[in-house]
Amino acid sequence: MIGPDDKVSEMSAVPRLMLRGISKVYPSVVANDGIDLRIMPGEIHAVLGENGAGKSTLMKIIYGVTRQTAGEMFWEGKPVQVENPAHARSLGIGMVFQHFSLFETLTVVENVALSLPGKPDLGYLARRIEKVSEKYGLPVDPRRITHALSVGERQRVEIIRCLLQNPNLLIMDEPTSVLTPQAVRRLFDTLRQLSAEGCSIVYISHKLDEIQELCHSATVLRAGKVAGHCIPSQETPKSMARLMIGKDLPVCDHGAPRDSGELRLEVDRLTRRSDDPFGVHLDGISLQVRSGEIVGIAGVSGNGQQELLQALSGEAPLPDRTQVRIGGNDAGSLPPQARRRLGMCFVPEERLGRGAVPRMTLAENALLTAHRRGMVRHGLIRFDAVRRFAEDCIARFNVKCGGPNAPARSLSGGNLQKFIVGREIMQEPKLLVVSQPTWGVDVGAAAFIRQTLIDLRNAGVAILVVSEELDELFEIADRIAVIAGGRISPSKPTRDTNVEEIGMWMSGMWPGAGSKGSGGNGKEVQHVA
Amino acid sequence: MWLKLEARAEASQRMRYLSPLIAVGLTLVGGLFLFAALGKHPLEGFKVFFFNPVHDLYGLSELCLKATPLMLIAIGLAVGFRASVWNIGAEGQYIIGAIFASGVALHYEQSASHWILPGMVIAGAVGGALWAAIPALLRTRFRANEILVTLMLVYVAQFVASWLVHGPWKDPQGFNFPQSKMFADSALLPILLPGTRLNAGFLMALASLAVGYVFLQRSFYGYQMQVAGQAEEAARYAGYSYKRTVWVALLTGGAMSGIAGMSEVAGPIGQLTDSVSSNYGFAAIIVAFVGRLNPIGILLSSLLMALLYLGGEQAQQYLNLPSSISKVFEGMLLFFLLAADLFIGYRVRIVANPPLGKLLWKAH
Numbered sequence: 001m002i003g004p005d006d007k008v009s010e011m012s013a014v015p016r017l018m019l020r021g022i023s024k025v026y027p028s029v030v031a032n033d034g035i036d037l038r039i040m041p042g043e044i045h046a047v048l049g050e051n052g053a054g055k056s057t058l059m060k061i062i063y064g065v066t067r068q069t070a071g072e073m074f075w076e077g078k079p080v081q082v083e084n085p086a087h088a089r090s091l092g093i094g095m096v097f098q099h100f101s102l103f104e105t106l107t108v109v110e111n112v113a114l115s116l117p118g119k120p121d122l123g124y125l126a127r128r129i130e131k132v133s134e135k136y137g138l139p140v141d142p143r144r145i146t147h148a149l150s151v152g153e154r155q156r157v158e159i160i161r162c163l164l165q166n167p168n169l170l171i172m173d174e175p176t177s178v179l180t181p182q183a184v185r186r187l188f189d190t191l192r193q194l195s196a197e198g199c200s201i202v203y204i205s206h207k208l209d210e211i212q213e214l215c216h217s218a219t220v221l222r223a224g225k226v227a228g229h230c231i232p233s234q235e236t237p238k239s240m241a242r243l244m245i246g247k248d249l250p251v252c253d254h255g256a257p258r259d260s261g262e263l264r265l266e267v268d269r270l271t272r273r274s275d276d277p278f279g280v281h282l283d284g285i286s287l288q289v290r291s292g293e294i295v296g297i298a299g300v301s302g303n304g305q306q307e308l309l310q311a312l313s314g315e316a317p318l319p320d321r322t323q324v325r326i327g328g329n330d331a332g333s334l335p336p337q338a339r340r341r342l343g344m345c346f347v348p349e350e351r352l353g354r355g356a357v358p359r360m361t362l363a364e365n366a367l368l369t370a371h372r373r374g375m376v377r378h379g380l381i382r383f384d385a386v387r388r389f390a391e392d393c394i395a396r397f398n399v400k401c402g403g404p405n406a407p408a409r410s411l412s413g414g415n416l417q418k419f420i421v422g423r424e425i426m427q428e429p430k431l432l433v434v435s436q437p438t439w440g441v442d443v444g445a446a447a448f449i450r451q452t453l454i455d456l457r458n459a460g461v462a463i464l465v466v467s468e469e470l471d472e473l474f475e476i477a478d479r480i481a482v483i484a485g486g487r488i489s490p491s492k493p494t495r496d497t498n499v500e501e502i503g504m505w506m507s508g509m510w511p512g513a514g515s516k517g518s519g520g521n522g523k524e525v526q527h528v529a
Numbered sequence: 530m531w532l533k534l535e536a537r538a539e540a541s542q543r544m545r546y547l548s549p550l551i552a553v554g555l556t557l558v559g560g561l562f563l564f565a566a567l568g569k570h571p572l573e574g575f576k577v578f579f580f581n582p583v584h585d586l587y588g589l590s591e592l593c594l595k596a597t598p599l600m601l602i603a604i605g606l607a608v609g610f611r612a613s614v615w616n617i618g619a620e621g622q623y624i625i626g627a628i629f630a631s632g633v634a635l636h637y638e639q640s641a642s643h644w645i646l647p648g649m650v651i652a653g654a655v656g657g658a659l660w661a662a663i664p665a666l667l668r669t670r671f672r673a674n675e676i677l678v679t680l681m682l683v684y685v686a687q688f689v690a691s692w693l694v695h696g697p698w699k700d701p702q703g704f705n706f707p708q709s710k711m712f713a714d715s716a717l718l719p720i721l722l723p724g725t726r727l728n729a730g731f732l733m734a735l736a737s738l739a740v741g742y743v744f745l746q747r748s749f750y751g752y753q754m755q756v757a758g759q760a761e762e763a764a765r766y767a768g769y770s771y772k773r774t775v776w777v778a779l780l781t782g783g784a785m786s787g788i789a790g791m792s793e794v795a796g797p798i799g800q801l802t803d804s805v806s807s808n809y810g811f812a813a814i815i816v817a818f819v820g821r822l823n824p825i826g827i828l829l830s831s832l833l834m835a836l837l838y839l840g841g842e843q844a845q846q847y848l849n850l851p852s853s854i855s856k857v858f859e860g861m862l863l864f865f866l867l868a869a870d871l872f873i874g875y876r877v878r879i880v881a882n883p884p885l886g887k888l889l890w891k892a893h
Contacts, residue, residue, distance in 0.1 A: 313766070357756055
C-alpha cells in the first residue's frame with residue numbers, strides 16, 4: 001500500500017532519506033517487516049502507530065543503534081549502512097530521545113560538551129549555545145545545573161545539542177509527552193522554523209491532533225508493517241486512528257456528573273520535605289474525593305506527583321496521621337496493607353517492578369495485593385483461589401497473554417496495565433488511586449481502561465487520577481486540580497474549565513497561588529514555559 | 530567469525546529442571562576423562578568413586594550421615610537465596626553454631642539430663658543466627674553487601690574456633706592436640722542404626738526439609754520474601770518489608786547452619802576441633818543451587834554431594850589419588866550447572882562480522 005506521494009517529488013528529486021524494505025527480526029518478534037519510507041528535504045514527516053507497532057525499532061535502525069536484518073537505506077540518494085550513532089551524527093542525523101540522557105549534576109554546557117568529539121572550549125561553546133537558543137526560540141541558560149531545569153528546559157538542551165551539529169534530519173521521539181500545552185506550541189514553532197530552513201524532521205507520536213497540526217505527511221505503522229500513508233491535514237483524527245488500530249476507536253461514555261456522595265479521601269494541609277535531593281517538597285496540599293466522582297490531578301511530571309502518591313499509598317507513611325483520611329479514618333501513618341483494609345486500592349505508574357514483579361507469573365502477581373480475597377488461609381497460599389482470580393481478571397479485562405502462568409514481563413505494557421488495573425478493581429475498592437492510567441498504552445486499551453474507570457465511578461467508587469495527559473483528564477474527570485512545584489490548585493469542575501486555563505495553571509499560575517498554603521511566601525514556581 | 534549470546538524468546542521450564550541432571554551427567558563424563566588423564570582405568574576409577582561407597586548398608590548410612598549437615602545448611606540457605614539474599618558465609622555460621630553447642634556440652638559434662646541435647650540444638654541455632662545477624666544489621670543499616678560480609682566472617686569464625694581449642698577449651702589429656710574434651714554420652718546424638726554412625730541428626734534434617742517445603746512452596750510469608758528479593762519497589766508497593774526479609778533470610782540461614790554445626794560436634798566428631806567443618810558450608814551452596822532451591826531437589830543433591838565426599842575418600846584409599854579429587858568433582862559439577870543454566874536463557878549464534886557498533890553503544 002504505497003500512498004499517492006510518489007509523484008510529488010519531481011521538483012527536488014533526491015529524497016533526504018529513503019528506506020526500502022527494511023526488516024528487523026528479533027528472536028521472538030518481527031519488529032519491522034518490509035518498511036518503505038521516504039523523507040524529502042524540509043519535510044516534517046510523522047511516523048505514527050500504537051505501542052509495539054515498530055516505530056522505535058525503525059528509528060534505532062536509522063540512528064545506527066541497531067542494524068536491520070534486511071533492506072536498504074539511502075541517504076541523499078546514496079546507499080548507506082549506518083554503523084553506529086556517531087556515524088549517524090556525522091551524516092547529519094540527530095535524535096532527541098523520549099527519555100533524556102543528561103547528567104543531573106552537570107551544567108548545561110558540560111552536558112553538551114560531553115556529546116561533542118574532542119575537548120571543546122566551554123566558554124566558546126556556551127556562546128554557541130546561546131546563539132542557537134536565541135535563533136530557534138529555545139531559551140536556556142548554559143551555566144545552569146541540569147537538575148534544576150524543568151522537563152521542558154531539559155528537552156530544549158537535548159534539541160540544542162542536536163542542532164549544534166547542523167543536522168539535516170532530526171528524529172523526535174514522542175517529544176510532547178512531558179510538556180505543557182504552551183510549551184508544545186513553542187516546540188512546534190521551533191520545528192517549523194527548522195523545516196523552513198530545509199532540515200527534515202521525523203516526528204514520532206501517537207497524538208493525532210498534534211500530527212495534524214504540525215506534519216506535512218505521515219506514515220502509519222501497524223504490527224511492524226506500513227499500514228498506509230496520508231496527508232494529515234486532509235484527515236481527521238478519527239480516520240488516522242482507524243488506520244493506526246485497524247478499526248474504529250471506541251468512544252468513552254461519560255454520563256453526567258452525579259450528586260457528590262460521601263467523603264472517601266481527604267488530604268488536609270499535607271506538607272512534607274522530600275528525602276530525595278532532587279525531589280519536590282509537598283507544600284500544604286489539600287484535596288477531597290467523594291464517592292461517585294473522578295478527580296483528576298494534572299501537572300507536568302516532577303512537580304510533586306510521586307511524593308503525593310507515595311504519601312497516599314502508604315509507601316512513605318507520614319508522621320501525622322490526620323493529614324490523610326480514608327473513609328473517615330485517620331490513615332496518614334498507616335502502612336499500605338492497612339490502607340487497603342480501609343478500602344483503598346492503588347495503581348502505580350510503573351508497571352514492571354512496582355505494580356508487578358517481572359519474573360513472577362500473573363497468578364503470583366495477583367497474590368501481590370489481592371491476597372485478602374480468600375487466597376491465604378492459616379498463612380498458607382490457596383493456589384486454586386489465586387489461579388481462579390487471575391483467570392477471572394484475564395477474562396474480564398481482556399488481557400492478551402499466555403494464561404495465568406505467563407510471566408508478567410512477557411506481556412506488552414498495555415496488557416500488563418489492564419491486568420494491574422483489573423487486579424485492583426476486582427478487590428472492590430471504595431477508593432481507587434490511579435497514576436498515569438494509560439501511559440504508553442495503545443489507543444484501544446487506553447479507551448478500555450478509561451471506560452472501566454468511568455463505570456466504576458458510576459457504581460459509586462471514589463477515584464483519584466493523576467495524569468500528565470490533559471486530554472485524558474478532560475475525557476474522564478469530573479473535577480480537575482493542578483499540581484505544580486509541590487502545591488495544588490483549587491479544583492474546578494471539568495465542564496467549567498478548558499485546556500488553556502489548566503495549561504496556564506500547570507505553570508503554577510492559578511488565582512491565589514503564592515498567597516495560599518502554609519508556606520505561601522510568594523515564591524514563584526518554576527516551569528514557566 | 531564471532532560468537533554471540535542471544536536471549537531466547539522464552540526460557541523453557543522443562544530445561545530448568547533438566548539442567549541439574551545434564552550437569553550431573555557431564556560431571557560423570559568429565560570424571561571418566563579425569564581418571565584416564567591421571568593414568569587410572571576410567572571404569573575402574575568410576576566404580577571405586579561412585580559405586581564402592583554405597584554398595585552396602587554401612588556405606589549407605591555413611592552417605593546419609595554426610596548428607597545431614599548439607600541438607601540442614603542448604604535448606605536454610607534456600608530460604609535466603611529465594612529472596613535474593615546471598616549468604617555465602619554458612620561455613621562461619623556452622624562453626625559458631627558448633628562452638629555454642631560445644632559450650633553447652635562442656636559446661637554440663639557431668640550431667641546426664643535429657644535436656645542437654647535440646648539445649649545444644651538451641652545453642653547451635655542461636656550461635657549461627659547471631660553470626661548471621663552481623664551481616665543482617667550491616668545490610669539493613671548501612672547497605673553493606675552481605676556477600677562480602679558473610680564471606681569474611683567465615684575466617685573470623687575459624688580463628689575463634691582455633692583460639693578456643695588451642696586455649697581455654699583445650700583438652701588437658703589431649704596430648705596437646707587442638708581439640709576439646711570428648712563430649713559425655715548425654716551430649717551425643719543417639720545412633721539410629723546399631724553398628725553405624727548414623728544418628729538422630731539425619732531425622733532433624735529430614736524434618737527441616739519438610740518444614741522448608743511448606744514454608745518455601747506453600748506459605749504466604751515465603752512468597753512475600755520472594756517478592757521483596759526480586760523487586761524491592763513492588764514489595765514496598767504491596768506493603769511487604771524488605772528489611773524484615775533480609776533479617777529472616779539471614780537468621781534462618783544462620784540458625785540452620787548452626788544446627789548443622791551442632792549435629793557434627795554432637796555426632797560423628799564428638800568434640801570441638803579446629804577443623805570441625807569439611808567445607809560443608811560452601812558445598813551446601815552448590816547443593817542448594819543444584820537442587821534448584823527446592824526441598825526435594827536439595828534432598829537429592831545433598832545425597833549426590835555426600836557421594837562425592839565419600840568417593841574422594843575411596844579414591845585416596847584404593848586409587849592413590851589426592852583427597853582434592855573431591856573438590857575437582859565439586860568444581861566440575863558447579864561449572865557444568867552454571868553453564869547448563871546459561872543456555873536455559875540464552876543461545877549461541879555465530880555472526881560473520883563483529884558488530885562494532887554494538888560493542889561501543891549500549892542499546893537505548
